[in-house]
Amino acid sequence: MKELQVRRQMLPDNMKDLTRFVLIGREKLVSVRAEIRAISKIGLATEVREQKNREAQDLAGALLDAESKIGELLKETVRAGNPIVTVSGQLPEGITRNQSSQFQSLAEHKDLIEEVKREAQENDDLPTRTEVLRKIKQLDLQEKKQEYADRITNTDKSISIDIFNTGKKFKIIYADPCWSYNDKQDFQALGGAEKHYQTMSIEELCKLPVNNISEDNSVLFIWVTSPMLEDSFKVINSWGFKYKTSFVWDKISHNMGHYNSVRHEFLLVCTKGSCVPDVKKLFDSVVTEERTTHSKKPETFREIIDTIYTDGNRIELFARNVNKEGWDVYGNQS
Numbered sequence: 001m002k003e004l005q006v007r008r009q010m011l012p013d014n015m016k017d018l019t020r021f022v023l024i025g026r027e028k029l030v031s032v033r034a035e036i037r038a039i040s041k042i043g044l045a046t047e048v049r050e051q052k053n054r055e056a057q058d059l060a061g062a063l064l065d066a067e068s069k070i071g072e073l074l075k076e077t078v079r080a081g082n083p084i085v086t087v088s089g090q091l092p093e094g095i096t097r098n099q100s101s102q103f104q105s106l107a108e109h110k111d112l113i114e115e116v117k118r119e120a121q122e123n124d125d126l127p128t129r130t131e132v133l134r135k136i137k138q139l140d141l142q143e144k145k146q147e148y149a150d151r152i153t154n155t156d157k158s159i160s161i162d163i164f165n166t167g168k169k170f171k172i173i174y175a176d177p178c179w180s181y182n183d184k185q186d187f188q189a190l191g192g193a194e195k196h197y198q199t200m201s202i203e204e205l206c207k208l209p210v211n212n213i214s215e216d217n218s219v220l221f222i223w224v225t226s227p228m229l230e231d232s233f234k235v236i237n238s239w240g241f242k243y244k245t246s247f248v249w250d251k252i253s254h255n256m257g258h259y260n261s262v263r264h265e266f267l268l269v270c271t272k273g274s275c276v277p278d279v280k281k282l283f284d285s286v287v288t289e290e291r292t293t294h295s296k297k298p299e300t301f302r303e304i305i306d307t308i309y310t311d312g313n314r315i316e317l318f319a320r321n322v323n324k325e326g327w328d329v330y331g332n333q334s
Contacts, residue, residue, distance in 0.1 A: 011066050018070050019092050025063045032056045033126075053124065060126040061117050064106065067099075067129065071107030074100055075253070101261035102133060108253060109136050161315060161328045163208065168328070169215045171275070171312025174305060176223040176297060177205055177235070178318060202231050208317075211240035215312070217273035221305055223297060224266050232268065241270035247301065250288040267301055277308035 012018045032055055039049045070092075091100055106113060112135045113127075120127040161168065180199035214220070220241045224232040236243060247267040289298045302324065305314075319329035 011062070011069055015070065015073050015092050018066050018073070019094050022063060022066050022070065023094050025059060025066070029056060029059050029063065029126075032059065056126055057117075057121060060120070060128065064113050064117070064127055064129060064132065067103045068106040068110060068113060070095070071100075071103035071105070075104050075107060097261050102129065104253065105136050106132060109139070112136060112139070161330050163210070163213050163315075163317075163330050166213060168213065168313060170213055170315045170328070171215045171218045172305060172309050172314035173210065173214060173218065173220045173317065174222075174302065174314070174327075175210075175220065175317040179205075179225070179228045179232075202234055205235045206238035208239070210317070211238075211272075213315070214240065214272055217275045218271070218312075219275040219309060220268075220270040220272070221301070222268050222270065224268060226262065226264075226266070229266065236268065236270050239272075241272045243268055243270050245269045246285070247283075247304075248286045249298065249301070250286055251291040252288065253291055265297075278310045279308050281308055283308070 012021055032052060036049060036052045036056060039052060091097065095103070106129070109132065112132050116131045116135065117127045119125075120131075178199045180201050210220075218241075220236065220239065222232065222236065233243065246269060249265045249267065251263050251265070253263065283304050287298065287300055287304075289300055306326075313328070314326060315328040315330060316324075317330045319331050
């Protein structure tokens with residue numbers, strides 16, 4: 001472990017040299033692996049092959065460290081407000097947008113990089129970025145599973161409302177549904193999202209009696225990710241609401257997507273009847289705040305809601321373990 005730390009400290013400190021190290025290192029790794037295959041084919045001494053294997057393992061590990069360090073620099077650039085990771089033409093030479101996203105994920109999970117290195121050494125194999133990213137995705141799913149489990153078990157029952165059996169009406173509704181992605185995200189390698197955490201289909205969400213518990217003039221704030229954006233309108237309309245506008249949560253940290261590097265979620269604002277804000281204060285539609293635990297939304301958005309809607313009963317649907325004054329909650333307890 002000490003040798004790995006020393007090796008990381010010896011890496012270049014600037015983006016240009018790190019990128020050059022990665023590009024040249026990848027070419028060198030391809031060459032070393034070709035040598036290993038040739039050594040195996042012609043049957044040279046085992047010692048020679050083992051020496052080349054160690055060389056390839058060290059180089060592959062150093063490349064992961066360098067890519068992680070590039071990810072750190074990219075994250076610092078994002079925090080400083082530079083659009084370097086969002087405009088492909090402004091990325092460091094030799095780094096694609098997809099690689100930028102992957103390197104930032106590596107930077108957030110150095111422990112998994114070390115885990116992959118140890119496993120590769122034990123199995124006489126090479127540590128790869130693909131394996132680290134696989135472990136990151138698996139960890140994300142485990143965290144999401146636990147997050148939804150916490151919503152169910154830790155909700156304060158003293159403020160919990162059974163929306164199927166209540167005569168109470170609400171003016172403000174704040175929802176973070178347990179969307180079921182099905183085939184919208186490639187979780188098949190991990191057994192499907194439904195096996196990892198409790199979700200609800202679009203049909204199940206549409207059947208929730210939100211229309212019945214909402215006042216004739218009410219407002220809905222509902223969280224949705226890009227893959228579910230189109231389907232979310234089926235839920236919104238079935239609940240008796242119409243879309244009006246949205247907030248965007250810029251999470252700073254990136255997640256890998258099929259078409260782009262994803263760093264945002266939408267908070268859609270929808271109304272039933274007429275329900276303009278009580279306070280005529282305009283907040284910026286984009287809120288930049290780094291994500292913490294998986295799926296946890298910043299309290300900033302609840303504060304915005306409480307600021308512009310000062311009057312009326314309010315309920316949070318699919319609530320996590322919170323007890324905010326003036327808010328009733330409904331957890332997914334099915």
